[in-house]
Amino acid sequence: MIIDIVLISLLIIAYLYWFSAQQVKSIALKATKQHCLDMNVQMLDDYIALNGLWLKRDKIGKIHFWRSFQFEFSSTGNERYNGQIIMFGCLIESIQMEPYRLS
Template structure:
């Protein structure tokens, strides 16, 4: 009986972790899309990939999960460049992009 309750509790915690991770991934995807649009580059594959998870304190000193997502973008349509979106909890901490070439008009 107790083993079943522990198993159910672990499954519930696992599901909540996964569900929250999916929500944060969607927020990261929206932030990256908006950033790419703002700097006039094309986000490739419309996808962000989870690259790492660690614990970090926010500005208030509260422990949060920091997730790092990778994405790819192109400035001219010929090359692929990498970018990193770092989320602290549900907040965008930073979006970094490799140096890229842009077309002159």
């Protein structure tokens, strides 16, 4: 009986983490698309990939997930460049792009 309760609790925790991660990824993808539009480049593959995951404290000491996502973009349509978006909890910490050729 206790094993069942522990197993169900672990499944619920895993689902809540997955659901939260999907929300953060959705926010990051939307912000990345908008940033690419603002920079007048094309986001390739319409996809971001999780590159890193850490626990980090905010200014008041609360622990949040720090996530790093990678994406690819092109300025001319011929070359592929890499970019990175950093999320701290549900907030965008930074968006960085490799130097790229202007068309």
